[in-house]
Amino acid sequence: MTEWHMDIGATPVAGGVRFRVWAPLASSVDVVRCGDGEKEPSPLARAGDYFQGTITGMAAGDRYRYLVDGTLRRPDPASRCQPEGVHGPSQVVDPDFAWSDGGWQGVKLEELITCELHVGTFTPEGTFQGVMERLDYLCELGVTALELMPVVEFPGRRNWGYDGVFPFAPHHAYGGAAGLKALVDACHCRGLSVILDVVYNHLGPEGNYLHSFAPYFTNRYRTPWGDAVNFDGPLSDGVRHYIIANALHWVSEYHMDGLRIDAIHGIYDFSARHILRDITQAVNSLARRLGRNVHVIAESELNDVRTIMPAESGGHGLHAQWCDDFHHGLMTYLTGERCGYFVDFGTFRQLEKAFREGFVYSGEYSRHHRRRHGSSSADLPPRRLVVFSQNHDQVGNRALGDRPSSRLSLEQLKLAAAAVILSPYLPLIFMGEEYGETAPFPYFTSHGDPELAAAVRQGRRTEFASFEVHGEVPDPQAEGTFITAGIDPERRRHGWHRFIYAFYRELIRLRRELPQLRAPERDRIEVAGLEADEVIALCYRHGEKELIALFAFGCTPRAIRLPFHHGECIRLLDSADKDWGGQGSASPELVRPGDDGQNLTLMPFSVTLYGRG
Structure with missing residues (x-):
């Protein structure tokens, strides 16, 4: 593994601490050690637009400020620690740590499910x-x-x-x-x-x-x-x-x-x-x-x-x-709010476009x-x-x-x-x-x-x-x-x-486990907006596997036709189920190819998920 080392700030080295600060307009920069008693400033040498040098006798944990042009005492712009807050001195920190994540490679982009x-x-x-x-x-x-x-x-x-x-x-x-x-x-x-x-x-x-x-x-x-x-x-x-x-x-x-x-x-x-x-x-x-x-x-x-x-x-x-x-x-x-930057939003077609493309405004005039x-x-x-x-x-x-x-x-x-x-x-x-x-x-x-x-x-x-x-x-x-x-x-x-x-x-379990959701591609997704019924329908395909998600935004039950060609799909989820605190599902357990769909009833403000394979 090739390491990277920060070349600004304060870094402990053998026998002392190396300092480097960018100060192109300064005529001099010194290091002032803070702590018990006032100590003589230690000058840094100019190297182009930087001032740098190693101060012996200092170590991790020591506190310091920079003295700029002999008059201004300032914390380090690249301080790794400010133990007394934003107005206090900086502190030298040893960047090493006893990591135990040696085999860690991180999560792939398409697998991110993030909690802020x-x-x-x-x-x-x-x-x-x-x-x-x-x-x-x-x-x-x-x-x-x-x-x-x-x-x-x-x-x-x-x-x-x-x-x-x-x-x-x-x-x-x-x-x-x-x-x-x-x-x-x-x-x-x-x-x-x-x-x-x-x-x-x-x-x-x-x-x-x-x-x-x-x-x-x-x-x-x-x-x-x-x-x-x-x-x-x-x-x-x-x-x-x-x-x-x-x-x-x-x-x-x-x-x-x-x-x-x-x-x-x-x-x-x-x-x-x-x-x-x-x-x-x-x-x-x-x-x-x-x-x-x-x-x-x-x-x-x-x-x-x-x-x-x-x-x-x-x-x-x-x-x-x-x-x-x-x-x-x-x-x-969902809320009907239209103040501030929400003035540009609120229609079903915009909601459908958000599901289909992401950006709702892709060159259109924005009132906001x-x-x-x-x-x-x-x-x-x-x-x-x-x-x-x-x-x-x-x-x-x-x-x-x-x-x-x-x-x-x-x-x-x-x-x-x-x-x-x-x-x-x-x-x-x-x-x-x-x-x-x-x-x-x-x-x-x-x-x-x-x-x-x-x-x-x-x-x-x-x-x-x-x-x-x-x-x-x-x-x-x-x-x-x-x-x-x-x-x-x-x-x-x-x-x-x-x-x-x-x-x-x-x-989240479904998102992580269903291959149709793990890394969907544009050419394998269909989005349909049933505006009269206030339903957004998505169909994901992954090989022979299908996943149909039906988002019902209406405030009354709606009987719909599925807008996709599909195989035989079983119901995987209905938010109206009593298991999720709902009033009970009205959608069928199974939908077959060729069903006219009129028996597919969606409850108000519900999501229903069907899958094949």
Whole structure:
């Protein structure tokens, strides 16, 4: 196995610690040791745009800052640990770890069934160790991958993670570097891949000291979150090296199986080689050397297939991207909501297109964007798109952070689950969704700057001023807002929650075991929209095997004809069965070739699955 070693930051070596920092505009950089008593700064030598050197007498565990131009004391931009938070000194970390996953190769892209979670609210402990203690539960559920919302150092102890300011340092309150590595190792021992959410479009507003070292940011572009990262301006080569090193750092030092790159529509790069392409090619190269499956997945609101087209075809070559259109088409049809970006959605034909192609907007005019939007995903392999009925944004960016379980019936929740998990695409669920968690997931922060905290609080209220909000928008800074977001998987054992949980387990089992669903190809899938009956019908074929999925979105029973030529198929699943908390199935156990189908009755808001072979 060919290893990769990070060439920036602080790394223990024989006899001391090697330091290297990119600071092209500085005249001098020194290392200041922190701890008992003030020590003389140790100068680093200039090497091009970097300052570097080995300081003897230092070791893992020592704390330090950089002294820039003899006046500015700053944490390390490539700090592996911030034990006192974003404003404190950096700490030297030994990158070695006693891994036990030597034979681990990762989960193939088409086999990803992902659970997204927030470390701070997934367990009462709110730590990596807490997540480890619930891994058996996730294995029982059947998912094949965990996706961690961002875990790098952010201000305070409560945050979604997108305000991170030290991209190489796992948050100290979660358990730091050792805690995260132990979690990944434990996941691999159970056959679970780990995908890390990384943010390359901005840094948070508090504790960002990168400006002191180099032009990491540019005023040529603006993001909704502040200064854009300088990927294509003067001196941007060092920025690109920093970000690519970060991606490789997670794959090499932490054995991550994938990176979910946040909001790539906020990454501005008009250079000849887009940074996303360079990140993906670097990760692919390292993954090949390591003999592992490592996936780079984008979050994007652009509906731009170039993100996931191969580099040789003019694309960036990422392995997959989130498909918000599937969520919007599904949830607007179920809920009737039309505010904000939902104004573009809500028709049956859009829902049908989401099942057939993925992107609903593939060049059509968008009222929300006030222009034509998107490109066609119809020819892409379905495994290139990740779909969901819930995620942190679609729950947390509601005014109250309320989940679908607060506004959908049991039957609608089961239908939404089946639409995602039995779709041709890669399914993702959000922690707690699998048993109908009712706790909200509101936006929360713990900024130390009172003015910033006040601005965030007011901004949150202003954001929803034009929405119909039934209740007061939670204060992001209040600890109580964070506390309300904690989930309780023990609910899965009680009341209607047990039906939801059992149904999710069955859907995931079918997804994993049926060859028709494991890696469906476009040319082996038929999608039919029975608009008058409000039914979406899918037929998957794999050799001689067939699978027919019928999604009934109407509020009354419907008798339908099957729109496909098919062999003799047996009923595998009906969400209306009493086993799943329904009123009882009305569909036949068997459908034969040539049946006119009029005896195939679907209950309201149900999914029925038939299989052959």
